Amino acid sequence: MKHFKLIYLFFIFSIVLFSCGGDVEPIDPALLIETPTGCAEPSFLNVSAFINGNTVSINWDKTSGDAWEIQYGTHGFAIGSGTVVNFTATSSLIGGLVSTTNYDFYIRTKCDANDHSEWVGPVSPGSSIEVCVEPISITAIRSTTDPTKATVTWSANTSATSWQVQYGAAGFVLGSGTVVASSTPTKIITGLVATTSYNVYVRSNCSANQNSDWVGPIVINAVGATSCTTPTGLTAVRSLNTQALLSWNAGGTETSWEIQYGNVGFAVGSGTTATATTTSKTITGLAATSYDFYVRAICSASQNSAWFGPINIAAVSGGVDNTPALMTANIAGTQFNSMKPYLYSVTGSDVSVLNNGAALGDPRYLWIQGDTSDNLNTLSEIDLYIPDNLWHAGTYDLSEVNNFEDVLYCQVKMLTNPGSAVSTYNQIIGGTITVTEFNLTTKRIKGTFTFSYEKIVDGVSAGTFQVTNGTFNYGLDASYFD
Secondary structure, three states: OOOOOOHHHHHHHHHHHHHOOOOOOOHHHHHHOOOOOOOOOOOOEOOOOOEEEEEEEEEEEEEOEEEEEEEEEOOOOOOOOOOOEEEEEOOOOOOOOOOOOOOEEEEEEHHHHHHHOEEEEOOOOOEEEOOEEEEEEEEEOOOOOOOOEEEEEEEEEOOOOEEEEEEOOOOOOOOOOOEEOOOEEEEEEEOOOOOEEEEEEEEEEOOOOOOOOOOEEEOOOOOOOOOOOOOOEEEEEHHHHHHHHEEEOOOOOOOOOEEEEEOOOOOOOOEEEEEEOOEEEOOOOOOEEEEEEEEEEEEEOOEEOOOOOEEEEEOOOOOOOOOOEEEEEEEOEEEEEEEEEHHHHOHHHHHEEEEEOOOOOOOOEEEEOOOOOOOOOOOOEEEEEEEHHHHHOEEEEEOOOOOOOOOOOEEEEEEEEOOOOOOOOEEEEEEEEEEEEOOOOEEEEEEEEEEEEEEOOOOOEEEEEEEEEEEEEEEEEOOOOO
């Protein structure tokens, strides 16, 4: 969802994440900013000017829940390092402040002990922020008596009283669909074609210039195709200049999918077709141009879902290779094909150089990080550190992280479920890393790795495990290489 301060919060996260020379743990679990389902953030936060030089009054949208958490600190503080105060609907004041200090305040809804909304903020004393919150619980059901009509319903999630619905044939591009307004959380759309599947999106309309993000797509299947549900969440990432790794979420219980791709803007039906029996597929033989990708479920020999897409990958630019970062690895028998740096969709940073401020001649380390997700309660994270004396093609030993000051070998650290209540520690036993390409013209590093580790859960060894099939393809986008 949208509010104009969120980018600043993400920037603070990225600074924390990439500035710790010897501490390579992910940020505190409190910083997890994915919105838990059904826990709505407050849509408004106001912090008064100082009262008596040491107190502020807090006001917020109290329709989001029954309990809230406020965190504050000096201007620019990182969420997780501030002072936390629990608020109820009758709370209003925070004291003990210093009027000559610049403060930032954030608030989030507490739905239960383990379920919080996103943070709203920062807000300084004497100012406020408004958030246009997305609707939730959207459904779209075609009429059984008149298949040219469908009823779209949703929950407001806040005090919003105006919404927009956008719809079009399945796979349509947002902005090109039909948009209708509604002043109630339901809308009947008409003029549908019975044999066509549709996608529907809904967003809150908070003012003439402020809307939430679109939420969707919600699928209205063609008549006779209701048992074959469209897959969702398609992503496409160039793993090499001539390859793309696709992944998606199954729409139902189907076990087979069809992919279609071609140059940007191609008409579905005229592209190149591939099939898959898992929810990922590597497409090879691509040119340097941009591509669109679609995916649909194959439910039987005669029944397919609607297409989901298009999802685009950009053309390969001349000179610098701007392919997004990608790590793959088989961790203890489970294959992960789309690992990226933590919060990569926000920071956009592939690599970092550690120990950059050290004395001339001391080693610098290239930090390559790959996470299986951004959820600290479930992710696995691999951190590779390559000293500058090995920034060239070759195969090198991997050892447990020691320090970034005086050692000249490659180091590795692995984290699993750092935000969970169970304490898990992984001790690296040993391994190797092969740098296959280190190119300062294309600003690219590529390679492979493998290592073994002992997993220790709550102080007890759970056994020895392997990481195999490790690959990395990252841009050398740290300022060190400018």
